[in-house]
Amino acid sequence: MTPKIYSLFIPLFLLWISYLYFAFKVEKKVNTPVDFFIFGRQLPGWVFVTAATSIIFSNWIFFIHPSLIFLNGFPYAMTSLAVVVVPLIAILFLKRQWMLSKRYGFVTPSEMFATYFRSDVVRILIVVITFLFAIPFIALQLSLAGTLLNILSDGLIGAGSSSLLIGSVIIIYLSLLGIRSTVYFDTIQFFLVIFGLIVIGFSVYDLVGGWDLLNESLSRISNLKQKLFNLNINYESYLSIPGTIKFSEILDTSKYSSGIWTSSMILSFSFALAGIQMSPNFSMLTFASKEVKPFGTQQVWFSAFGIGLILIFFVTPIGVGSILLGANSVINENGNNIANFLPNNIFPNKIETLVPHLINIIGDYSGFLFGLLVICCIASIQSTGYFYLSSSAIITRDIFKRFFVRNMNASQQLLASRILLLIIFIISLMISIQSSNVIFSLGSLALGIACQMFVPLLAICYVPWFTKHGISLGLIVGIIAVVLTDSLGQFLFGNSVGWNKWPLSIHSSVWGVFFNLIASMGISYITQDQKEKNHKQKFHDFISDFKSTSLARRSLKPSAWIVVISWLFFAVGPGAITGNDLFGKPGNIESWSFGMPSIWVWKIIFWLLGVVLVWFLAFKMEMSTSPNKTIVSQTEDMSSGSRL
Numbered sequence: 001m002t003p004k005i006y007s008l009f010i011p012l013f014l015l016w017i018s019y020l021y022f023a024f025k026v027e028k029k030v031n032t033p034v035d036f037f038i039f040g041r042q043l044p045g046w047v048f049v050t051a052a053t054s055i056i057f058s059n060w061i062f063f064i065h066p067s068l069i070f071l072n073g074f075p076y077a078m079t080s081l082a083v084v085v086v087p088l089i090a091i092l093f094l095k096r097q098w099m100l101s102k103r104y105g106f107v108t109p110s111e112m113f114a115t116y117f118r119s120d121v122v123r124i125l126i127v128v129i130t131f132l133f134a135i136p137f138i139a140l141q142l143s144l145a146g147t148l149l150n151i152l153s154d155g156l157i158g159a160g161s162s163s164l165l166i167g168s169v170i171i172i173y174l175s176l177l178g179i180r181s182t183v184y185f186d187t188i189q190f191f192l193v194i195f196g197l198i199v200i201g202f203s204v205y206d207l208v209g210g211w212d213l214l215n216e217s218l219s220r221i222s223n224l225k226q227k228l229f230n231l232n233i234n235y236e237s238y239l240s241i242p243g244t245i246k247f248s249e250i251l252d253t254s255k256y257s258s259g260i261w262t263s264s265m266i267l268s269f270s271f272a273l274a275g276i277q278m279s280p281n282f283s284m285l286t287f288a289s290k291e292v293k294p295f296g297t298q299q300v301w302f303s304a305f306g307i308g309l310i311l312i313f314f315v316t317p318i319g320v321g322s323i324l325l326g327a328n329s330v331i332n333e334n335g336n337n338i339a340n341f342l343p344n345n346i347f348p349n350k351i352e353t354l355v356p357h358l359i360n361i362i363g364d365y366s367g368f369l370f371g372l373l374v375i376c377c378i379a380s381i382q383s384t385g386y387f388y389l390s391s392s393a394i395i396t397r398d399i400f401k402r403f404f405v406r407n408m409n410a411s412q413q414l415l416a417s418r419i420l421l422l423i424i425f426i427i428s429l430m431i432s433i434q435s436s437n438v439i440f441s442l443g444s445l446a447l448g449i450a451c452q453m454f455v456p457l458l459a460i461c462y463v464p465w466f467t468k469h470g471i472s473l474g475l476i477v478g479i480i481a482v483v484l485t486d487s488l489g490q491f492l493f494g495n496s497v498g499w500n501k502w503p504l505s506i507h508s509s510v511w512g513v514f515f516n517l518i519a520s521m522g523i524s525y526i527t528q529d530q531k532e533k534n535h536k537q538k539f540h541d542f543i544s545d546f547k548s549t550s551l552a553r554r555s556l557k558p559s560a561w562i563v564v565i566s567w568l569f570f571a572v573g574p575g576a577i578t579g580n581d582l583f584g585k586p587g588n589i590e591s592w593s594f595g596m597p598s599i600w601v602w603k604i605i606f607w608l609l610g611v612v613l614v615w616f617l618a619f620k621m622e623m624s625t626s627p628n629k630t631i632v633s634q635t636e637d638m639s640s641g642s643r644l
Contacts, residue, residue, distance in 0.1 A: 011375045012375070020169070033413045033637065037107055041636070048298065053307065056282075057307050058186075059384055061307065062197065063355055065311065066319040067351040067440075068319070069316060070327070075237065075240070075262075079270050079273065083304050084613065091299060091618055093278070096543055099631060100543070104633075105634060108284060108394045109394070110280065111397065114126075119468040121472045124398075125472060126394075126398070130281060134390075135446075140440075142167055143433075146160060146161075151353055152363075160433050171388070173185070179386070194310060197376075199373060204318050207361070208339075217324050219588065220336050224330065228259075240586045241576055242261065242262055243262050243577065244264060247504065263573055263574050263577055266573075280390070284390045319354075322358065389421065395420055441488070448482035452512050452513065464539075464540050467529065474517065482512035546628065546631060556621065578602070580599055585598075
C-alpha cells in the first residue's frame with residue numbers, strides 16, 4: 001500500500017478504537033431508558049451546546065453546502081444565513097418543549113403530543129414523521145461516507161463497503177452507551193469539523209492565488225456568455241440573485257435561464273434547513289438538557305455567530321473558488337481557470353465529490369494534514385449518529401411499548417431499541433446504495449417532512465385552539481404536499497402532477513407547511529371541543545406561570561417580531577436582491593466597494609445583524625433563558641404510570 005493509504009487508515013483506526021474503548025469502558029453506567037435515551041435529563045450545558053451544533057450543521061456545512069455553492073454560486077450561498085433562521089425557530093420552541101418534558105416526564109416528543117392532544121393517532125403520525133425524516137437523512141450520510149472513503153482510498157474501498165464500515169462503528173457505540181456516546185463524541189466531532197473546514201478553506205485560498213485573484217477571476221466569469229455547467233443558466237447569475245420568484249416557468253426547469261435560486265427559493269430553503277431543529281429527533285436532545293441556559297448560548301454564539309463565520313469566510317470560498325480549479329470545462333476553455341487541480345467531470349452527478357477531491361489535493365502535499373482531514377470528514381458524518389438513537393427510542397416507546405408490550409420493562413426497552421438501531425441502519429444502507437445518484441434529493445425530502453412539525457409545535461407551545469383532528473389531517477396533508485412538490489413526486493408521478501419540483505421556486509417544505517396549516521385550521525374550526533381545549537389549556541397555563549419574561553419585555557414583543565420579519569425580508573427574502581449591485585456591479589470589479597461581489601458584502605452585513613437579532617431575542621427578550629421558578633417534575637418517566 002502507498003503512504004497515502006496508510007495516512008488514511010491509521011487515523012481512522014485510532015479514532016474508532018478510541019471511540020469503542022470509551023463505549024465498552026462505561027457501558028455499565030447506562031441502566032434505564034431515561035439514561036439511555038435522554039441522559040437522565042442531566043446533559044451538561046457545554047455538551048448540549050457543542051453536540052446540538054454538530055448535529056444540526058456538521059454534515060451540511062462540510063459536504064453539501066460547499067458542493068451546492070460550487071454549482072450555484074452566491075445565490076445559493078445566501079442560504080448560509082440559515083445560521084440565523086435556524087436559531088430563530090429554536091427560540092420559538094425549544095424552551096417551551098423542555099419545560100413540558102421536565103414537568104410531565106416526557107421522554108419522546110410523541111408522548112408529549114399524544115398526551116397533549118389525548119390522541120394515539122397524533123402519536124403514530126409523529127412516529128411516521130420521525131421515520132420518514134430519519135431514514136432518508138441517515139441514508140444521505142451513509143452515501144456520503146461511501147463516496148468519501150472510495151475517493152480518498154483511490155478506489156481501494158468500494159462505496160458500499162465504506163458505508164457499511166462507518167455505519168457499523170456508529171451502531172456499536174450507540175448500542176452500548178446510547179445518548180452518552182453520541183453527544184460526547186459529537187462534542188469532539190464539532191471541533192474536528194471546524195478545524196477541517198478552516199484548513200480546506202485556507203488551502204483553496206492558496207490554490208486560487210489568494211483573495212485578490214479569487215475576486216478578480218469571479219468578476220471575469222460573470223461576463224461569460226456561455227451556459228453555466230452546460231445548463232440553460234448564465235454565468236452572471238453566479239454572482240447575483242436571479243429575481244424574486246419564478247411565476248412563468250413552473251412546468252419546465254430547463255427554462256430557469258437565470259437560475260432557480262431566487263429570493264423565494266433562498267427564504268424557503270433556509271426555513272427547510274430548520275427542519276432538523278423541528279424534527280422529533282432533535283426534540284429528544286432538548287429533553288436531555290439539564291437546564292435551559294445552554295439554549296441561548298448555542299443559538300447565538302455557536303449557531304448564528306460561530307457557524308456563520310465559518311460559512312461566510314471559509315465554506316463560501318471553498319465553493320466559488322473550486323470552480324476556478326479545473327472543474328468547469330467552459331471556464332477552462334475560456335482561459336479563466338487559475339489551475340487544473342480538480343477533474344472537470346464533477347458536474348452533474350458527482351458534485352458531492354468536491355470536498356473529497358480537495359482533500360486528495362492537500363494529501364499530495366502533506367500526508368499528516370491528509371490524515372487529520374480524513375478524521376474531520378468522518379467526524380462530520382458520524383455527527384448524525386443521534387438520529388439512529390432517537391428514532392429507535394421513539395419507535396420502541398410509542399409503538400411497541402404503547403400498543404404491543406405495555407408492561408415492557410427497562411431492559412426490554414433497551415434491547416428493543418438496540419435491535420431497532422440495527423434495522424434502521426440496514427434500511428438506510430439499502431436506500432443509500434440504491435439512491436447514490438440522488439443523494440441530495442434524499443436530504444431535501446427529509447428536511448421537508450421534518451418541517452411539518454412546525455404546526456404541532458405551534459399548537460403545543462402557543463395555540464390551544466388547534467384540535468387533534470386538525471393536527472392529524474394537517475400532518476397527512478403536509479407530508480403529501482412535500483412528496484408531490486419534491487423530487488420523489490416527480491419520480492413517482494412525472495409530468496402527471498402538472499409541475500416540477502419546487503414549483504414557483506419555493507421549497508417543498510414551505511408548500512407542505514402551507515397546506516398543513518390550512519388543513520389544520522379548517523378542521524380545527526369545525527371540531528372544537530371545550531373539554532379538550534380546557535385539557536390543553538393546563539399545559540399553556542403551566543408555561544405562562546413559569547416563563548421568565550417580564551412585563552417590560554413583553555411590551556417589546558410586537559416591535560421585536562417586526563424587526564424579525566424585516567430581517568427575513570432583506571436577508572433571505574425579496575429584499576435580498578437589493579444586495580446584487582448595491583456595492584458594485586457583479587461583472588465590474590472596479591466598482592466593487594469592498595473588493596468582493598456586492599452580494600457577498602450584503603450577506604456579511606445581514607449575518608452580523610442576524611447575530612444581534614438572535615442575541616436580543618434569546619437573552620434580552622428572555623426567550624431562551626431559565627424559567628423564573630424551579631420546575632418540580634411530576635415524574636421522571638411518564639410511561640412508568642403517570643397519566644394526565
